[in-house]
Amino acid sequence: MQTTETTHSISDFSVRLSLRGVILEAHASFLEYDDDLAGESFTGLIHPEDVGKFERAMESALFLERKQSFVCRLLRKGLLPIWMDCHMIRIPDTSPPEFALIAFDVSHWREDESRISYLATHDPLTDLPNRLLFNDRIAVNVASTQRHKQPGFALQLLDLDGFKKVNDTFGHVGGDELIKAVAGRLRMLVRDSDTIARIGGDEFAFILSGVQKARDAEIVAKKILAALHRPFRIDGKTLYISASIGTAIYPDHGKEPVSLFKHAEMAMYSAKDQGGNCWRLFDDLANQEKGDVSMESAMHEGIRNGEFLLHYQPIFCASTGKLRGAEALMRWENPERGATSPAVFIPLAETSGLIDLLGRWVLRMACHQARQWQENGFQDFYVSVNVSPRQFRQERLIDTIKGALDESGLDPSGLMLEITEGILMQDPERSGAILNELKSSGVRIAIDDFGTGYSSLSYLKKFPLSVLKIDKSFVDELPHCEEDVAIISAVLSLARGLGLSVVAEGVETEEQLDFLSRRGCDLIQGYLKGRPLNGIAFREKFLTNDE
Numbered sequence: 001m002q003t004t005e006t007t008h009s010i011s012d013f014s015v016r017l018s019l020r021g022v023i024l025e026a027h028a029s030f031l032e033y034d035d036d037l038a039g040e041s042f043t044g045l046i047h048p049e050d051v052g053k054f055e056r057a058m059e060s061a062l063f064l065e066r067k068q069s070f071v072c073r074l075l076r077k078g079l080l081p082i083w084m085d086c087h088m089i090r091i092p093d094t095s096p097p098e099f100a101l102i103a104f105d106v107s108h109w110r111e112d113e114s115r116i117s118y119l120a121t122h123d124p125l126t127d128l129p130n131r132l133l134f135n136d137r138i139a140v141n142v143a144s145t146q147r148h149k150q151p152g153f154a155l156q157l158l159d160l161d162g163f164k165k166v167n168d169t170f171g172h173v174g175g176d177e178l179i180k181a182v183a184g185r186l187r188m189l190v191r192d193s194d195t196i197a198r199i200g201g202d203e204f205a206f207i208l209s210g211v212q213k214a215r216d217a218e219i220v221a222k223k224i225l226a227a228l229h230r231p232f233r234i235d236g237k238t239l240y241i242s243a244s245i246g247t248a249i250y251p252d253h254g255k256e257p258v259s260l261f262k263h264a265e266m267a268m269y270s271a272k273d274q275g276g277n278c279w280r281l282f283d284d285l286a287n288q289e290k291g292d293v294s295m296e297s298a299m300h301e302g303i304r305n306g307e308f309l310l311h312y313q314p315i316f317c318a319s320t321g322k323l324r325g326a327e328a329l330m331r332w333e334n335p336e337r338g339a340t341s342p343a344v345f346i347p348l349a350e351t352s353g354l355i356d357l358l359g360r361w362v363l364r365m366a367c368h369q370a371r372q373w374q375e376n377g378f379q380d381f382y383v384s385v386n387v388s389p390r391q392f393r394q395e396r397l398i399d400t401i402k403g404a405l406d407e408s409g410l411d412p413s414g415l416m417l418e419i420t421e422g423i424l425m426q427d428p429e430r431s432g433a434i435l436n437e438l439k440s441s442g443v444r445i446a447i448d449d450f451g452t453g454y455s456s457l458s459y460l461k462k463f464p465l466s467v468l469k470i471d472k473s474f475v476d477e478l479p480h481c482e483e484d485v486a487i488i489s490a491v492l493s494l495a496r497g498l499g500l501s502v503v504a505e506g507v508e509t510e511e512q513l514d515f516l517s518r519r520g521c522d523l524i525q526g527y528l529k530g531r532p533l534n535g536i537a538f539r540e541k542f543l544t545n546d547e
């Protein structure tokens with residue numbers, strides 16, 4: 001038997017092969033084979049998945065007459081296969097052709113490689129699968145659901161609310177700490193069969209296998225939201241966060257991984273739009289959109305049929321109980337649908353643009369009404385009108401307001417506009433210019449739902465404001481909730497320092513009223529002293545001259 005001197009000394013393994021892949025000679029002790037392998041088929045030593053690589057290499061070595069290299073797993077007797085780097089040539093001048101193959105142990109490479117592939121598919125901060133691997137897992141779940149006719153699964157996306165603020169306050173190190181802590185909590189909530197991944201800066205994603213009902217997805221989402229509500233300790237400080245979660249279910253909300261992901265994302269953004277800290281299902285969006293179209297046309301019709309009207313909720317002096325003014329609140333009553341809450345139709349009017357029309361109507365109507373009541377003997381009475389974000393952005397807002405005042409003959413001091421912090425902060429410079437112009441015309445400005453926005457307090461000094469309306473949520477648990485007591489006290493002293501009046505909204509109990517008036521709150525509004533009523537009822541109840 002001819003020896004292939006060139007091959008066996010430097011390599012871990014060497015063989016001489018016939019054209020049909022039969023071993024003619026082998027130095028294979030490295031592979032734990034002590035018996036002679038001559039006469040056996042070489043493919044029997046190769047891991048079945050790698051046989052193709054060998055066959056292609058042999059073919060090329062024969063026809064191209066060049067060295068061929070490939071990496072494959074060789075089988076060892078009774079041991080795990082071992083990764084080998086193989087090089088193969090046709091031995092010159094052999095006929096029939098013979099081949100020499102030498103191989104080197106490269107298992108250490110593969111370890112490195114699996115480390116590299118781990119790094120490429122995992123997020124280094126949290127050790128969770130990353131977006132790349134997550135996409136792959138969606139595809140795998142879709143395929144296996146189809147193949148095994150298994151129930152579907154839920155794809156859940158989570159985005160932390162206001163994470164940028166955390167980064168700004170605690171720096172990136174603090175932000176990273178929080179992400180790690182969040183990942184830790186999330187990991188505890190999912191089952192072993194579920195996948196959890198970090199797919200972006202503050203975005204996490206879940207595959208909940210076997211979860212096919214909205215109700216079950218909701219339970220998981222609520223558990224997650226609750227787990228994130230518990231405070232975090234970052235850098236020695238206590239931190240409270242929340243998240244927005246969107247869910248799409250396979251196959252109901254998308255049969256392809258891409259569309260499924262997109263729909264979960266849409267649901268998540270819709271949760272964000274609702275102010276965060278909530279869960280949305282893609283299905284609800286689809287239904288809502290369908291519902292919205294019919295509601296939008298019903299609104300158009302309602303405007304034509306005069307179904308919109310204004311109610312007025314009285315605002316009283318907290319210490320004397322004297323009526324000072326009223327907030328105008330829009331109402332929509334359709335003979336068939338009944339009353340629809342403004343919390344439902346105002347956002348829709350906002351997106352559809354109908355708010356422009358309705359907003360102008362409210363301003364004119366409210367100014368007329370206030371003027372009429374002033375003429376009836378209530379000279380100091382003022383009306384407070386809500387201005388929506390879209391209305392505030394409109395170029396002609398000032399003209400509309402001036403028009404309503406001129407037309408009704410109401411003195412500008414009889415009109416207050418309610419604007420939320422969020423609206424002002426969208427474009428603080430422009431907001432400042434508009435407010436200054438309104439102020440110089442004599443109209444007063446109130447910040448509505450004060451305390452629920454995120455913006456800094458420094459803007460209070462910059463804008464020409466008159467009133468802060470403390471949101472109902474801070475009033476609800478007075479005087480028992482210590483935190484709310486502290487917040488209200490702080491707002492009252494802040495307002496005093498800045499020369500602003502304060503209206504407390506949603507006052508429902510004597511206890512709340514008593515607390516507020518003792519702390520020096522100027523005005524109160526709430527069910528305790530008066531619910532919103534239509535103009536006639538309002539006049540009868542609150543505007544009798546014989547009080």
Ligand code: C2E
Pocket residue numbers: 313328329330331341342343346359362386387388418448449505506507508525526527528532
């Ligand atoms: P908002 O401006 O915060 O109005 C106060 C809401 O609190 C009103 O709800 C009022 O009825 C309710 N409220 C007042 N006192 C109490 C109380 O003691 N207890 C409870 N539980 N609720 C109380 P409403 O009328 O349903 O209006 C909801 C929202 O719709 C308003 O919130 C406002 O943002 C919007 N809205 C109403 N009318 C208009 C309008 O003409 N234009 C615009 N842009 N938005 C409006």
Ligand code: CA
Pocket residue numbers: 327386418448
């Ligand atoms: Ca308001």
Ligand code: CA
Pocket residue numbers: 448449469471505
């Ligand atoms: Ca309010």
